[in-house]
Amino acid sequence: MRFTRAAVYSALVVVASSTSSILSSTSSSFQVSAFAPVSTNSRSSPTNKSSSSIFRVGIMASSESKTALSYTVGIVGATGAVGKEIRQVLENRNQLPVDKLRIFGSSRSAGTTIDTESYGSVTVELFDVDKARECDVVFLAVDGDFALEHAEKIAAGPDGAVVIDNSSAFRYKPEIPLVVPEINGEETKKSKLIANPNCTTAIGLMALWPLIKAFGVKRVIMSTYQASSGAGQPGMDELQEGTRAYLNGEKNIQNKIFAHPLPFNVIPQIDKFQENGYTKEEMKVTWESRKICRLSDDIPISCSAVRIPTIRAHSEVIVLETEEPVDLKKARQVLEDAPGVKVVDNPDKLEYPMPLTATGQYDVEVGRLRKSIAFGDNGLEFFVCGDQLLRGAALNAVLVAEAMDKNGALASAKSAASADTKVDA
Numbered sequence: 001m002r003f004t005r006a007a008v009y010s011a012l013v014v015v016a017s018s019t020s021s022i023l024s025s026t027s028s029s030f031q032v033s034a035f036a037p038v039s040t041n042s043r044s045s046p047t048n049k050s051s052s053s054i055f056r057v058g059i060m061a062s063s064e065s066k067t068a069l070s071y072t073v074g075i076v077g078a079t080g081a082v083g084k085e086i087r088q089v090l091e092n093r094n095q096l097p098v099d100k101l102r103i104f105g106s107s108r109s110a111g112t113t114i115d116t117e118s119y120g121s122v123t124v125e126l127f128d129v130d131k132a133r134e135c136d137v138v139f140l141a142v143d144g145d146f147a148l149e150h151a152e153k154i155a156a157g158p159d160g161a162v163v164i165d166n167s168s169a170f171r172y173k174p175e176i177p178l179v180v181p182e183i184n185g186e187e188t189k190k191s192k193l194i195a196n197p198n199c200t201t202a203i204g205l206m207a208l209w210p211l212i213k214a215f216g217v218k219r220v221i222m223s224t225y226q227a228s229s230g231a232g233q234p235g236m237d238e239l240q241e242g243t244r245a246y247l248n249g250e251k252n253i254q255n256k257i258f259a260h261p262l263p264f265n266v267i268p269q270i271d272k273f274q275e276n277g278y279t280k281e282e283m284k285v286t287w288e289s290r291k292i293c294r295l296s297d298d299i300p301i302s303c304s305a306v307r308i309p310t311i312r313a314h315s316e317v318i319v320l321e322t323e324e325p326v327d328l329k330k331a332r333q334v335l336e337d338a339p340g341v342k343v344v345d346n347p348d349k350l351e352y353p354m355p356l357t358a359t360g361q362y363d364v365e366v367g368r369l370r371k372s373i374a375f376g377d378n379g380l381e382f383f384v385c386g387d388q389l390l391r392g393a394a395l396n397a398v399l400v401a402e403a404m405d406k407n408g409a410l411a412s413a414k415s416a417a418s419a420d421t422k423v424d425a
């Protein structure tokens with residue numbers, strides 16, 4: 001049985017302000033999970049607290065022992081490549097209890113409706129910080145500038161929502177957790193604003209982290225082959241339209257999203273060049289891998305990122321120099337046992353990871369596992385393919401919210417003191 005996050009929030013606030021003396025003797029056992037719902041479908045605004053409903057909730061608690069919270073979930077950018085997937089992952093996994101789904105967009109999509117299986121027909125609302133703050137958790141699937149302007153305001157203070165941001169705006173701020181739940185999910189307890197990692201990093205770490213735990217790490221060299229979907233819906237559209245034009249014999253293929261026409265081409269540039277000659281996309285792998293896995297700065301991690309004309313799912317060649325000598329059988333077993341990883345490695349049958357097979361999958365495919373000629377006994381090479389809109393964005397974001405539901409961080413977010421949020425409006 002579920003009850004709304006707002007009802008619990010109301011309960012906590014009123015209990016704290018009006019009935020502290022009544023509850024003082026039982027406060028240590030005051031668990032939100034002990035409350036029963038007033039109604040599974042009704043939801044009042046966090047600012048619209050009704051003390052009568054609080055007492056009703058409290059009274060029912062004695063006869064109900066096993067309950068779960070249910071949340072109002074917001075998605076900003078649900079018409080885009082990542083936002084669309086967030087909605088579908090929420091529906092398909094059905095692990096995060098959603099009382100109500102709210103979708104926010106720009107004036108381009110506000111007023112249109114999106115049909116969902118689980119939440120009915122949802123009208124896209126014009127984004128507004130105050131409306132987003134009414135949610136319990138908000139997934140941001142818009143660009144970094146938008147996140148910089150709005151994310152902290154949505155999360156700020158005891159009434160703010162938990163924000164899970166897909167952009168790179170907050171990933172490198174030391175006080176903001178950057179989370180892959182299978183690696184550092186416990187970090188979600190530290191802040192109401194959580195950064196979702198770069199897609200290339202998230203996919204690679206699913207395979208790298210278990211191997212690093214098993215054999216240690218001296219260095220990592222990654223080469224990526226990244227799909228057009230990494231540049232969002234406009235990137236996929238540009239590839240498809242350009243391919244059609246090319247096949248129709250047109251000479252001048254248009255490119256606005258990519259630095260050059262992508263059809264029948266590869267482009268060794270993703271994002272802006274940095275002073276050290278790497279692109280920002282390449283440096284994200286270095287910075288984010290270190291932060292998520294808590295690796296020291298003297299472990300070299302380098303990446304070369306190349307855009308290729310596939311629609312979806314990124315591919316990565318990863319070379320790992322290990323501290324311990326590698327036993328190939330053990331390495332394979334480590335990957336077989338790793339959550340979120342599917343070993344696809346039967347060269348005899350021509351089976352290995354590919355974007356076509358990884359597309360639409362939650363697990364990352366790993367194969368072509370072999371000892372590295374370059375690093376001998378202390379080296380492994382392998383090939384990874386992962387759906388970057390899922391593992392590299394939407395799935396990871398939803399898993400973060402699920403982790404926060406399970407560890408109590410979502411339940412306590414609205415009642416937590418703003419000092420815990422480490423964000424200001």
Ligand SMILES: NC(=O)c1ccc[n+]([C@@H]2O[C@H](COP(=O)([O-])OP(=O)(O)OC[C@H]3O[C@@H](n4cnc5c(N)ncnc54)[C@H](OP(=O)(O)O)[C@@H]3O)[C@@H](O)[C@H]2O)c1
Pocket residue numbers: 076077078079080081082083104105106107108109110127140141142143144146166167168197198199229230231232233234388389392393
């Ligand atoms: N694509 C990937 O593989 C990937 C992977 C990891 C992370 N990311 C990150 O995820 C974020 C979204 O990327 P995407 O690829 O999904 O982009 P996208 O396909 O271009 O979608 C952008 C979305 O943002 C919305 N939007 C733009 N301006 C807005 C505004 N002022 N108010 C409200 N909504 C607004 C758009 O909604 P309207 O239609 O209403 O304008 C659209 O739904 C970016 O930060 C990106 O870096 C992307």
